Amino acid sequence: MDNATEAIGHICVDPPLNETEIEYVAAVAAGLRSTPGQPSPLGCWVPCVDGCCLIADDTDGLDEITDWLRHLIGYFLKPGARASAGSPLLGFTFDHRLDGTVAYYDAEAKDLFAIKVTNNRVTRRTLQADPAAYPVDLPPAAVSSSSRTSAPLPDNVIDLATRRRQR
Numbered sequence: 001m002d003n004a005t006e007a008i009g010h011i012c013v014d015p016p017l018n019e020t021e022i023e024y025v026a027a028v029a030a031g032l033r034s035t036p037g038q039p040s041p042l043g044c045w046v047p048c049v050d051g052c053c054l055i056a057d058d059t060d061g062l063d064e065i066t067d068w069l070r071h072l073i074g075y076f077l078k079p080g081a082r083a084s085a086g087s088p089l090l091g092f093t094f095d096h097r098l099d100g101t102v103a104y105y106d107a108e109a110k111d112l113f114a115i116k117v118t119n120n121r122v123t124r125r126t127l128q129a130d131p132a133a134y135p136v137d138l139p140p141a142a143v144s145s146s147s148r149t150s151a152p153l154p155d156n157v158i159d160l161a162t163r164r165r166q167r
């Protein structure tokens with residue numbers, strides 16, 4: 001796939017992922033581990049080396065990126081995540097809070113999106129749809145200062161600048 005999307009930004013993880021969790025998330029992203037109910041074979045999100053943020057793969061589709069983020073949070077990141085029940089995953093803390101916004105440009109659709117996470121809740125919205133498909137009016141041209149001064153004022157408007165100069 002040749003860069004269907006381009007991403008700006010990352011999602012913060014607080015407290016940061018520990019070593020075990022960093023390795024696990026990276027292994028899921030590489031397809032070396034799988035988790036029950038995952039949206040697709042490869043996880044889209046990789047942690048930074050410090051575990052304090054998650055960065056999405058640019059090349060995955062937006063549905064996949066959004067679904068994967070919800071999956072990671074619900075399965076083993078948030079307090080009370082599914083993997084904390086029964087025989088919990090060893091070395092996992094299940095106490096992470098994710099916050100942040102990642103903006104995506106979909107080169108194919110020419111649409112701009114944002115994936116926003118607030119206290120582990122993931123939402124996605126369109127910031128701007130393809131301007132060619134939905135024409136957007138250009139902003140009105142700025143009036144240049146020369147054309148403003150040369151335009152004659154209506155009779156009932158007092159030209160303060162001229163009056164001041166005359167004093």
Ligand SMILES: [Zn+2]
Nearest residue numbers: 048050052053
């Ligand atoms: Zn980080």
